[in-house]
Amino acid sequence: MHKIYKYRRIDIRNIESLCEDTLYFSPPSSFNDPFECEPTIESDSSNEDLEKILYKLIYSRTYRESMRILKNANIDEDYKKNVSKEKARNFSNSKINELRYLATDDEYEGGVEVAKNRLLAHEVRREILKWQRKGICCFSTSHKEPLMWSHYADSHRGMCVGYDFKRVPEPQVSRVEYGGDRIIRTSTIWKAIFEKDIDAKKTINDKLFLRKASQWKYEKEYRIFMEYGVQESPLRMLDVTFGMRASGTAMYAVVSALRKRNNPVKFYVVNEVYGKFTLQRKRLDVDDILSSYPRIAQSGYEIFGEVCD
Known part of the structure; x- marks a missing residue:
């Protein structure tokens, strides 16, 4: 694993987040899975x-x-x-x-x-x-998972932001495990508290924060833990991929916001693979997007002038 991806809507809050290079670390209680972090x-x-x-x-x-x-x-x-x-x-x-x-x-x-x-x-x-109160930010190892685009990127109208780990210090990223149980035994808690057992502490942490039902396996999820709320990103932003339903104006807004960034960001767009239920991505023609917007509304008279009979 060299990169991870964050699926997002394209809205004011997320454009601000891209410009400021921040991430939001959610409390587990806000997750859509009622079993999340509930051992x-x-x-x-x-x-x-x-x-x-x-x-x-x-x-x-x-x-x-x-x-x-x-x-x-x-x-x-x-x-x-x-x-x-x-x-x-x-x-x-x-x-x-x-x-x-x-x-x-x-x-x-x-x-x-x-x-x-x-x-x-x-x-x-x-x-x-x-x-164990922690804020959690969730990522995937895939940028072309249709269900992720549907669930977390505004039904393919959003974007998927790619990151790598080349920061100092290198961020600690944890993999989510799927299946199994969510049981923590009190004897394990005893070992973690009174015997300072490292394996016991890891078991508690994993059952609390890194265990999900097998049905979520398609997410291929990794997590980073920090304090609740908006934090400066511990990752290095590399690219932004737009969904197959992303509008031209939405792409223009994101490209314009990031194109003068000191660490350049690459831009892609995903398309369907002909005849299949899969996605592929290709480089976005940034010049074409930038030359297409902003537009100025003009009437036929303003464009062509008065037309003689």
Whole structure:
């Protein structure tokens, strides 16, 4: 893999993004697949271990959040840490005591210990989703996948932007795996937290962010992770390919925006392969596009003058 591609609509926001060389990193909750980044937590741990896991997760998250809130406060650094630690301890203990109490409800089948195990596993899942908050930008290895053009490039009216990795530092790009399950076992979480097991951390990360149903395999997806929102692109832009339904004015707008770029961008357009359900691309005649627009509306009188009988 030497290049990856980002399918996009052609609109003001995306033209601005091209001009500014930025990418948008989305929260997983905005994805169109309801299974995205939504793992199932399967308990294979004792209630005692589950409480320790949950305590550690809540403590770490609450401490970080508290320190972030106090970051710009004009108070002693040690005081900030002590306040944050106390808040994290209180919140962690409060949540565990709450779950212990809820588990005594007679409505739960199987007894208190079974109910407690389920409640703890459910709360661990909630914390895992908060623990690994990342913005995601998605790419494909193909610029000629018809379904990608349909789903992500305005039904072939959009564009596909090509990038490579020749930046310093070189960006970290992760491949999405298709199929399998989305189960994270609590014993794996224990290893990641308390034993600092690298393989366990990787398993959690992969199940959270790099696992999709096999039906999505056509996307040939890779991902980059950064903070949520618009970020400067960590990739090098190489080319822009226009869809087979892209209008001349849309192509003109993008070509005009990028043609004086210091690092030149190549322009292509995709066409159907005769008699097949596949696409091919060819170089766009940039001079032809630039000479065709902008147009000036003229009436017949303005073009030809007064016509004599």
